[in-house]
Amino acid sequence: MDMKYAFFSITALAFASGTVSAQEVPETLDLNNPDLVFVDDSVIPIPLEIFASLDKLGNQKWERYIISRPIDVDTNRSRTAMLFGLVVSEGFIAVQAKDKEAVKRVGRDVLRLSEPLGVSGSVEAHANSIINNASRSDWDAVRAELDSTRQTVINRMEQQRDTELVALVSLGGWLGGTEALAAVIKENYSEEGSDLLNQLDLVRQLNSDFNALPRRARRGEIFTRVGQTLDHLEALMQRDESGAISEGKVIEISLATSNLVEAIYES
Amino acid sequence: MRADLFSLPIALALVLPFPVLVFAQGTDAGSEAGSTDESAEASQAPEPLNDIKLLAQAAALPSLKGEDKFILRESWWSGNIAPGKAKLIQVQLFRRNSYRFWLAAPNREAELNLNVYDSEGKLVPTESESFGGTNIVSITVQPELTGVYYVRLSLKTSLEQSQDWAVIYAYR
Numbered sequence: 001m002d003m004k005y006a007f008f009s010i011t012a013l014a015f016a017s018g019t020v021s022a023q024e025v026p027e028t029l030d031l032n033n034p035d036l037v038f039v040d041d042s043v044i045p046i047p048l049e050i051f052a053s054l055d056k057l058g059n060q061k062w063e064r065y066i067i068s069r070p071i072d073v074d075t076n077r078s079r080t081a082m083l084f085g086l087v088v089s090e091g092f093i094a095v096q097a098k099d100k101e102a103v104k105r106v107g108r109d110v111l112r113l114s115e116p117l118g119v120s121g122s123v124e125a126h127a128n129s130i131i132n133n134a135s136r137s138d139w140d141a142v143r144a145e146l147d148s149t150r151q152t153v154i155n156r157m158e159q160q161r162d163t164e165l166v167a168l169v170s171l172g173g174w175l176g177g178t179e180a181l182a183a184v185i186k187e188n189y190s191e192e193g194s195d196l197l198n199q200l201d202l203v204r205q206l207n208s209d210f211n212a213l214p215r216r217a218r219r220g221e222i223f224t225r226v227g228q229t230l231d232h233l234e235a236l237m238q239r240d241e242s243g244a245i246s247e248g249k250v251i252e253i254s255l256a257t258s259n260l261v262e263a264i265y266e267s
Numbered sequence: 268m269r270a271d272l273f274s275l276p277i278a279l280a281l282v283l284p285f286p287v288l289v290f291a292q293g294t295d296a297g298s299e300a301g302s303t304d305e306s307a308e309a310s311q312a313p314e315p316l317n318d319i320k321l322l323a324q325a326a327a328l329p330s331l332k333g334e335d336k337f338i339l340r341e342s343w344w345s346g347n348i349a350p351g352k353a354k355l356i357q358v359q360l361f362r363r364n365s366y367r368f369w370l371a372a373p374n375r376e377a378e379l380n381l382n383v384y385d386s387e388g389k390l391v392p393t394e395s396e397s398f399g400g401t402n403i404v405s406i407t408v409q410p411e412l413t414g415v416y417y418v419r420l421s422l423k424t425s426l427e428q429s430q431d432w433a434v435i436y437a438y439r
Contacts, residue, residue, distance in 0.1 A: 024351075024353075024380055024421055024423060025380055025382055025390070025421075026390070027389070027390050028384075028388050028389055028390065029355075029384050029388035029417065029419070030388060031384075031386075031387075031388045031417070036353075036355055037352070037353070037354045037355065038354070038355045038356075038357065039344050039346060039354055039355065039356045039357075041344070042356075042357045042358070043340070043342040043344075043358060044359075045359050045361070046340070048338070049340075049361060049364065049438050050361055052338075052361075052364055052438060052439065053361040053362060053363040053364045053413075056363040056364075057363070140338075143338065144338075144339075147340065147341045148341050150341065151341035151342060195362055195412065195413045196361055196362070196413055198412070198413045198414055199359060199413070199414075200414075201357075201359070201386065201414065201415040202359045202415070
């Protein structure tokens with residue numbers, strides 16, 4: 001493939017190409033302009049994206065953040081969807097820690113949770129691949145397979161018109177990753193690291209998606225608590241005047257996410 | 268669509284280390300991928316390959332290898348865009364990471380723009396890469412702050428026909 005690599009600022013690119021008009025690449029956008037066309041669906045970052053940034057601040061002791069919680073599957077598919085997202089995020093933490101046994105457990109849990117969600121046929125191969133690649137310590141392959149599993153489940157749910165469950169899988173995944181992220185930052189607080197918790201727009205979107213779910217999809221006390229925690233996180237995930245998320249807020253985020261994760265597992 | 272496009276699915280299925288990646292997640296309102304009226308039984312079958320996504324993935328392959336490789340995300344976007352029009356994709360990016368986005372359209376005459384704006388709507392500096400044509404473009408961005416960004420894709424007026432498109436992305 002003929003690849004011509006060049007470094008440009010966008011301004012320089014527009015200048016150099018000579019074919020890009022100012023209208024085609026504006027220097028600024030008025031994001032409130034009603035004529036802007038946004039692609040409907042947004043993508044929730046996976047924990048590994050965040051952990052990759054965190055690791056650049058120094059080696060983290062990821063093994064300390066693997067929490068093996070027993071899973072009690074009940075008939076509430078909304079809770080199961082959140083558990084699915086949580087378990088996949090646990091898998092990402094286990095990959096960071098290079099903990100074979102934890103990853104294998106995640107592979108088995110993923111398969112178990114996929115049955116009541118009606119997606120086990122699509123997940124089985126992924127689960128086996130997660131377990132086999134963990135046995136070989138092929139962490140790149142496990143990482144790719146976990147993301148692939150998550151995406152396959154979401155695709156299948158959309159096909160099966162279980163769209164409300166899609167939002168809950170994404171929410172569970174984000175919650176599990178945020179619990180670990182906040183715990184790591186709390187353990188060794190720095191203003192630089194706290195920046196990763198600046199996710200106000202994302203948590204607003206997740207909260208909005210959650211509140212848009214039909215009532216039947218968020219039945220039960222646990223989902224009242226999910227809504228309350230998301231409201232609370234909206235207030236916490238904001239930079240202060242120094243541009244950082246304060247240590248106090250990080251502690252509070254850690255506590256709020258950890259309590260909610262515990263409650264979902266135990267409910 | 269050019270003939271060489273059709274050979275890509277087979278070639279990539281053999282080359283890609285994670286062939287399941289190609290199972291589509293159509294996310295744009297205009298996308299056909301990912302929306303189906305098939306029965307629940309049929310929905311367990313593998314989803315069709317998306318040729319345009321495969322074009323983007325073929326361009327991405329060199330960046331996904333080596334010591335300082337990017338890690339491709341499973342999530343992607345697709346849709347249809349008219350000449351002279353633009354669309355925005357909202358993404359959450361994290362400081363200290365690098366992100367690379369690839370945008371592809373099937374017609375080799377299509378001229379595409381791909382840019383990133385911050386949460387205030389300001390254009391963000393990026394590195395760009397071309398692939399011997401104008402229908403596949405790639406940019407790399409290193410966000411200075413953690414937060415929401417907007418990826419803007421647009422199709423220049425060099426063509427009269429609207430184009431299907433796909434955007435994939437990776438991080439490191």
